[in-house]
Amino acid sequence: MLKKKGFKGILMLSMVVLLAFTAACGNSTNNGTKGSASNSPTNAATDDTVKLAGEIKIDGSSTVFPLTEAAAEEFNKLHKDVRVPVGVSGTGGGFKQFCKGEIAIADASRPIKDSEAADCKAAGIEYTDLSVAFDGLSVVVSKSNDFIDHLTVEELNKIFVTGSTVKTWKDVRDTFPAEPIVMFSPGADSGTYDYFNEAILDKAGIRNDKAISFSEDDNSLVQGVAGSKYGIGYFGFAYFEENQDKLKVVPVDAGKGAIEPTYETIKDGSYAPLSRPLFIYANNKELERPEVKEFVKYYINNIGQFADEVGYVALPDEQYAAEAAKIQ
Numbered sequence: 001m002l003k004k005k006g007f008k009g010i011l012m013l014s015m016v017v018l019l020a021f022t023a024a025c026g027n028s029t030n031n032g033t034k035g036s037a038s039n040s041p042t043n044a045a046t047d048d049t050v051k052l053a054g055e056i057k058i059d060g061s062s063t064v065f066p067l068t069e070a071a072a073e074e075f076n077k078l079h080k081d082v083r084v085p086v087g088v089s090g091t092g093g094g095f096k097q098f099c100k101g102e103i104a105i106a107d108a109s110r111p112i113k114d115s116e117a118a119d120c121k122a123a124g125i126e127y128t129d130l131s132v133a134f135d136g137l138s139v140v141v142s143k144s145n146d147f148i149d150h151l152t153v154e155e156l157n158k159i160f161v162t163g164s165t166v167k168t169w170k171d172v173r174d175t176f177p178a179e180p181i182v183m184f185s186p187g188a189d190s191g192t193y194d195y196f197n198e199a200i201l202d203k204a205g206i207r208n209d210k211a212i213s214f215s216e217d218d219n220s221l222v223q224g225v226a227g228s229k230y231g232i233g234y235f236g237f238a239y240f241e242e243n244q245d246k247l248k249v250v251p252v253d254a255g256k257g258a259i260e261p262t263y264e265t266i267k268d269g270s271y272a273p274l275s276r277p278l279f280i281y282a283n284n285k286e287l288e289r290p291e292v293k294e295f296v297k298y299y300i301n302n303i304g305q306f307a308d309e310v311g312y313v314a315l316p317d318e319q320y321a322a323e324a325a326k327i328q
Helices: 002-039 041-046 065-078 091-098 114-122 153-160 191-199 218-226 237-242 263-267 290-310 317-325
Strands: 058-060 105-108 127-136 138-142 182-186 212-215 231-235 247-249 275-283
Touching (some): 058 065, 065 105, 091 114, 091 275, 127 237, 127 317, 138 218, 138 237, 182 218, 212 218, 218 247
Parallel strands (some): 182 212, 182 231
Antiparallel strands (some): 127 275, 138 231
C-alpha cells in the first residue's frame, strides 16, 4: 500500500511539473515572436499579432522612381494592407509637396536646395535625407544615328545652353551633317534638368525654343529621341539600359577622353561630370508611423539589390549601414 501511494504521489507531482514547464515554454515562444516581429518587416508580415496598415505617399524624381517603385512593390508583398503610391512630378515638384506636408517621402535626383529647405523649415517639417544609389546621367541618340561616336562637354554646352545659335549638327562639328538638331530634355522641375544645367551648362540654363521638347516623363523622352535620327536627349542610366534596342548612348569627353556610362565608370566616378548620387527624403514626423518607418528601413536594407536590377549602381555596403543608422 505504501508503495502504491508513493507511486501515485510521484506521478501526480511529475504531471504538475510537466504542465508548468509546457506553459512556461508557450509563454516564452509567444514573447519571442512578438519581439522579433517588431524589429523585422519580414517577420511582422507573417505574425498575425502584428500587422501594418495605412498609406505612404511618395512623389518626386522620375529618375529615382524605378528604385522606389521596386521597393514599394516588394514591401507590399510583405505588408498587403499598406498602400505605397509613387508619383513622378519631378524632384522640384516632389519637394514642393514634401515641404507642404502632403507626402511622407520625396524622391530626389539632387540634394534639396536652400530655398526648399527654408520652405520645409517654415512649415515646421524636419526630415532625414538618405542616399540610395548612384546614377550616370546618360546622353543618348537614336539607334539610327550613324555619325556621332562621342561629344565633348563643350559641344554639349553649345547644343543645349540658353541663347545658343546652334541649329544643325554641322554647327556643332564640321564633320556632322547639316541636319536640324531635335532636342529632348526633362522639364525644369526635374533634378536631372538641374544636374545637367550645373554639370554641363555652368548653371547658364537650358535653351527654350522650338528645337527642344521638355517632359517630366522620361519614357516620353525615350520615345522622342528614338523616333528621330537627328535627335538627342539625356536622362538617367536606367532608362537607357531599358531601351538599348532603340537608343545609343553617347560617350562624353570632359578632357580625359571619351567615357561611356557603365556600372564601373559610374561607380568609380570616371564618368565625369555626369555621375551623381540619388536620394530619398523622409518626413521625421511621418517616420513615427510604424508603417513608414518599416518601409524606409526595408528600402535602405534592400535597395542595393533593387538598384542592380533596375539599372543603377548600388552604394558600398558600409554606406548603406550608415544610412540605416540614421533611422534607428
